[in-house]
Amino acid sequence: MQRRELRVILISLIVSFILTGIKFAAWFLTHSVAILSDALESIINVVAGGFACYSVYLTGKPKDENHPYGHGKIEFFSIGFEGAMIFIAGCLILFKAGQFFFVPSQLEKIDKGLWLIAATTAANLLLGMFLLREGKKLSSLTISGNGKHIMTDVYSSGALIAALLLIHFTGWSWVDPLVSALMGILILRQGYQLLRKSISGLMDETDMQVVEKVIEVMSVHRRPKWIDVHNMRVQQYGNNYHIDCHLTLPYYLELSEAHDELKVIEQVVNKSFTSGDVEFFIHTDPCIPACCHYCQLADCPVRQHEFTGLIPWREENVLPNRKHGE
Structure with a gap:
């Protein structure tokens, strides 16, 4: 899987590098601040793609003594770095747009730049769809984050x-810095959004x-001996997950049982x-008499109360650190 992720990111990096060169060629032709943006x-x-390559490589490394949960957290650093770079680019674009509002430049060869x-x-649209898929x-945050960035580039x-079409047919050069400012926002x-996702992770x-x-x-595979589950917590490391929870079982079960x-769970x-x-x-938690009324074990030898109804597992009773009904 790691090889496939690396191949996907390398494709993105190479394509982005070529397209960046083409866009700068368009800027040299037209002197448009919007194209420069x-x-x-x-x-x-390109920069984020390079960092993403390293991120995917590091994520695929096996667990070791210093990283008992693996190296998957680097993905959150990756999308955070990409988010920070995008944010800086937006600030630069807004700055350049402001400059050109007061000191406009003469636009040239708009048709060729267009x-x-x-x-x-068109190339970015295909690349973005490929990365998102x-x-x-x-289940790669790095590739998905890169794909979302590319799709933002497509929209802008x-x-x-x-x-550019409006400028070409009307000659309204003031549209150029205005569009640049909107792109910056x-x-x-x-x-x-990427920074927020990084911090959350x-x-x-x-x-x-x-x-x-x-x-x-x-819930679908629930067995009668699984009386309740609570105090569930989930951590993500790359495309792997670490889940811990408390499971209430009949107190008389042997350790092997x-x-x-x-293991079934x-x-x-x-x-x-x-x-x-x-x-x-x-x-594992041992059951208590208060569990009897929702315990499904029909042949329980120590039952103290009749079964009155199953309590469905939902967020409100699975996440808190308490048995159901307490």
């Missing part, structure tokens, strides 16, 4: 093409979609996460 953002694509930008936009398939380039927003913010998926899988129940959850591994750390 687009070219500056593409430089970020064709060059249209070609790079591969990022989802490989689309606006740029519309602006869009780029700032994308940079902020580094701070181990709970990914509720993953929690919901784990709860759903465990309890171990078998835990690990197997059914790992089968549902086909693009990565799930490592479970499960703490």
Whole structure:
């Protein structure tokens, strides 16, 4: 899987490098600040792509004594770095747009620049769609983040093409810095979103979609001896997950029986996460009389209360550190 991720990122890096050169050629031809803004953002694509290559390489390294959970956290550094670079590019673009509002430049050869930008936009659209598809398939935050950045470039380039067409047919040169400023704001927003995702990952913010998926899988395969599950926490390391929780089992089970129940949980959850591994750390809790009313064990030899109804597993009773009904 790592080889495939590296191949995908290298394709992105090479294509971005070529397209950046074409955009700068368009800027030299036209002297358009909007085209310069687009070219500056593409430089970020190249720099971020290089960092992403290293990130994917490091993520694929096996666990060691110094990194017992693996090296997957580097992906959050990668998208944070990319977000910071995008944010800086947005600031530079806004600065250049402000300059050209007061000291406009003479635009030249708009038609040729238009064709060059249209070609790079089409290439970026294909690249962005490819990265988003591969990022989802490989559960790679790095590739997905790179794909979102490329798609932002596509949207801004689309606006740029519309602006160049307007300038070409009307001669309104003031549209050039205006579009550049709008592109800068869009780029700032994308940079902020990537930075926010990076900080969330580094701070181990709970990914509720993953929690919901784990709860759903465990609920579908729920066995009578699994009385309740609570205090669930999920951490992501690259495309792998570390999950710990408390599982309430009948207190009279032998250690080997309890171990078998835990292995079943690990197997059914790992089968549902086909693009990565799930490592479970499960703490077993003994049942108490208060559990009897929702315990499904019909032949329980120590039951003190009748079964009154199953308590479904949901976020509100799986995440807190307490048995159901307490």
